[in-house]
Amino acid sequence: LSATCGDVFNIQIVPSGLIHFELTDSALGTWLQSLVGEMGRWGGGEMREMGRWGGGEMREMGRQGDKGTRGQGRRSHNQCPMPNAQRPMPNLLFPIQHAHARCCSLVLLGHREGLIQLREPQAKDSYSFGNLISPNPVPWLNGDGRLQFNQPDEYRLIGELVGVVDNIECPDIGGSVKWEKAAFNLSQAFEDFWRNCRIWGEVKIMSPELAQARLGLLMATQSVLKFILEEKLKTCAPLDL
Template sequence: MEIANAIASHLLIETSDVFRVKIIPPGWIHLELAHLALAAWLKKLVSLGEEKGGTNKESVLVSEYRDVQLSSSLFPIQYAHARCCSLMRLVQQEELFISTNVIPWLDTQQKLRFNHPAEFRLMNELVKVMDELECSSTEAGVKWEKAALSLSQAFESFWCNCRIWGEVKTTSPELAQVRHGLIVATQWVLKFMLEDKLSAFAPSEL
């Protein structure tokens, strides 16, 4: 415990804005990403999604896969992607939000605005997938279909429990914007996994 406390003290000095550190007997050091760091990561991911979400590659893939049936094993992933695209179009048509660059991820207490477990689950799945994309040294060791399916399931749970219209839009506009940001991030990650990792069509509608 003495050694663990010494290490934790050093970590808090160096990375207090990134990690929360907790010591668990007999000397385990638990690191938890701070909400401020997660908000910065989500902002970067959404910006990346907007930048790369609609590339020239999309038109090529639409032509290439136009006559190909949707894969039965990948259909839940493709459906989740199409649902994301549909929601994003609806947001744009109704001009609900001005820009994703100013999404208020944090509240006045510097905590993420999430208030439902499904929001945290979706964020956790996004983190796991992006970790695999960034850190995997070999394609053989990653089960991309399983990872994409887990992400699509987390998105479906999120959308069933966390809406952005109606009462939420009226009474909690900041929460609605945060949820919209999660949709934008999920759409891009699903699109990337379908096209680049699974060699499948990422439909914008079904």
């Protein structure tokens, strides 16, 4: 097992005879990068090709072990239809949409501040979030080959992402998933992350790669929230609110 899975899992046999599998930091970084690479592209049909989640690597690994009134007077792609009986209740929907919009605004702020570089839009208000020019890949790992992250809320957000993506990729359980609840839990993990894990100020100056990795987590979160909103909940994923 170590010979065939050593780059993906750390493997340990414990005294009870059980085999413990721990995903390596490098494999987790590769998986997160695959989410960033899909940012902004879903909703046009590409996500129906499920192998595009990192070439299907995560599936194989699993086998192994302020709402305001801005814009009411103008028509835009951010205007969302009102929920009906087939759509999630507004008290769950708004926090999900707010988290998505907040991710978008923070990523664009990172672009304006020079922490990351996105490909310039070809049309007004249509940044192609999936086209990250630099840093590419995101510096997920430090010089010791470990993940940059050092706060519990970073790992909670990663854990929620893993759980949601597992549900998306596994058709045997996907039909029974309560997507509004899954997306709501992801949005709450994002809120805790944003509240407790800084990107700007001292972090940007003293630890720019950590700031970039945290922006990478925002990109990954945006991509997953966008897919759930548009493909599972059949509503819009607003760029701003």
